[in-house]
Amino acid sequence: MTAFKPILTRHLGQPGSSTIDYYLLNEGYRGARKAVLEMDGAGVIDLVKASGLQGRGGAGFPTGVKWGFIPKDTRKPVYLINNADESEPGTFKDRLLINHNPHQMIEGMIIASKAIGCHLAFIYIRGEFVKETRLLEAAIEECRSNNILGKGIFGSDFDLDIIVHRGAGAYICGEETGLIESLEGKRGWPRIKPPFPAIEGYLSSPTVVNNVETLANLPHILVHGAKWFHSIGANPESPGPKLYCISGRVKKPGVYEAPMGTHLDDLIENYARGVIDDRLIKAVIPGGSSAPLLTAEEIVGLPMDFPSVKAAGSMLGSAGIIVLDETVDxxxxxxxxxxxxxxxxxxxxxxxxxxxxxxxxxxxxxxxxxxxxxxxxxxxxxxxxxxxxxxxxxxxxxxxxxxxxxxxxxxxxxxxxxxxxxxxxxxxxxxxx
Ligand SMILES: Cc1cc2nc3c(=O)[nH]c(=O)nc-3n(C[C@H](O)[C@H](O)[C@H](O)COP(=O)(O)O)c2cc1C
Ligand code: SF4
Structure with missing residues (x-):
């Protein structure tokens, strides 16, 4: 277990942490101000590329590279969609981020919107997340009243608004093109790719879909810089803080923030306090139910970052770690x-x-x-x-x-x-x- 100070979850459990007053008192919206007032879109993209941030929604695709696919000369509107569908079994981190600190993620959305030239963004949230939807709507209203969303945000000439859209609770609506279809009011049927959403997404316009946790990292990258972010974790190819969801047969299931690359056995033994009744581990699903399981031998010393888990024959995915003990059939x-x-x-x-x-x-x-x-x-x-x-x-x-x-x-x-x-x-x- 490393001496690591949480970044994304540092306000967790603090009274009033979901309000704008709390957030502004704790250096909130500094990163978004910087992006909007001091940088152009290309500069923000370059910074995020240099940070090495990889999407936290499952595939681990480099975020800055994905933004760079949005055509520069498009005459169509560009859209950002925040994927808050959180549908992968074993995954429950995005919900926590929204609950305890919705402004961190909204700030990330402002930064991403500035990068890609988006003026209307969406949060597609799982239908069952009723409390979180209300929290987000209240947080967006707070932003509108503080000139953080709306026309000319922070006194600039940049306009941005955010709409919250509740899904109906289908797993497939977490897949980005199924999500886009659903947002357009249709059945959530994934589309054949190409064209990719960056070229033809929402309403046939260029669209970026990013995960909640991906977006929540952005304010920190803007404030502390690409080098700082790149230095977090054991593997420079896959850097940053990471939220690991640990469930199944462990004594203390929950969401734990640790540096990317923290060993899987360390996460189970020291963060989740080991297996119930000190039984033996039979297998572990490392990245949500879509990730092939690993045996007890395969998890020893396995760094939980995108390339390392892939090399072990599975995937980091959404980092939904499900522990199966020796009694599991x-x-x-x-x-x-x-x-x-x-x-x-x-x-x-x-x-x-x-x-x-x-x-x-x-x-x-x-x-x-x-x-x-x-x-x-x-x-x-x-x-x-x-x-x-x-x-x-x-x-x-x-x-x-x-x-x-x-x-x-x-x-x-x-x-x-x-x-x-x-x-x-x-x-x-x-x-x-
Ligand atoms: C069946 C399926 C379900 C998915 N569910 C989610 C989800 O609930 N949340 C999410 O962020 N990404 C989910 N994804 C991945 C998205 O398609 C997309 O890659 C992701 O939102 C991109 O964000 P990122 O680049 O920030 O990782 C799912 C993919 C598939 C194939
Ligand atoms: S698009 Fe095809 S692969 Fe994807 S969920 Fe539907 S039937 Fe399955």
Missing amino acids: MVQACYNLARFYAHESCGQCTPCREGTTWLTKILERFTAGRGRMEDIDLILDVADNIGGLIDFSKGSFGKTICPFGEAVAWPVRAFVEKFRHEFEAYIATEAVA
Whole structure:
């Protein structure tokens, strides 16, 4: 455990931390003022590129690079969408940031808007987050009354307003193009890419979609500089502070802020206080339910940053760490996962729509004691037909419109490959009805 002073969550639990008065008293909006009053958009993009900030929504794409894809000469309006859908199972960090410090994220939105030339931004928030929606609406009103949003913000000639839009609670509306469709009032069906949102996004205009945590980092980069940010964490390729959500069979589940690259076993043992009843770890899902699980041996000394987790055969994703202890039934866990994905598939692509249902049915057969030996390879076959074979060096084969296909295929494959003996034991021990 390192001596690290929280950055993103430093105001957590302080009375009044969600109000503008509190935020302004604690150096709030300094970064946004700097971006709006002292810098041009290109300067902000260069600064964020130099910081090395990678998107915290799952893919870890470099934020400044993504902003740089917005065409410079466009005559269309440019939009920013803050992805507050927080739909990945095992992930609950964005909600915390909104609850305790909505202004930090709004400040990030002002900085991002300045960078890309956006004058109307959206927060797409998960429908169930009713309290957070009200908090955000109140915070935006506070900004409007303080000339921090609206016409000529901070006395400049830069206009910006923010609209909060509640989703209806579909996992797929966290995927950026499904989200855009939903924001346009349509069914949340992901779009074929290209064109990418930076070229044709909301209302066919250039659009950037960024995650809540990504945006919350920006005020700090503007105030303390790219070098400061770049120096946080063990791996300069993947720097910054990181919010890790730890759940499952641990004594103290919760959100923990630590430097990027903190070791996975350190996070479980020292932050989340270890496994309930001091049981042994069987496996860990490191980055939300879409990330292939790692065995107890594979997590030892594993730095939790984007490149290191990828090299270990999984992904940092949303940093939703789910701990499975020695008592967890891996067949049941896999069935649970498959059911979730079958329920949440938007149904556009045949491999995903049919494949997730087939996986669920096969696994249901196992849990009902009617599994067959050939079903084990059948699971792998169906998974491969949804989302391609796992080859992180080559990427996926992309059989579906959006990465949801891989998000189910990869973890299911990992369950079967790493715990095949449990699937076999299920067949051997469960009586055939
Ligand atoms: C099925 C699926 C669900 C997703 N859910 C979320 C989500 O809830 N929140 C989020 O920020 N990104 C989510 N993403 C990733 C977004 O598509 C997008 O990459 C992200 O919002 C970009 O923000 P960033 O560049 O700041 O990481 C999801 C992706 C997929 C494929
Ligand atoms: S992969 Fe699944 S969720 Fe994604 S577009 Fe196709 S059917 Fe919909």
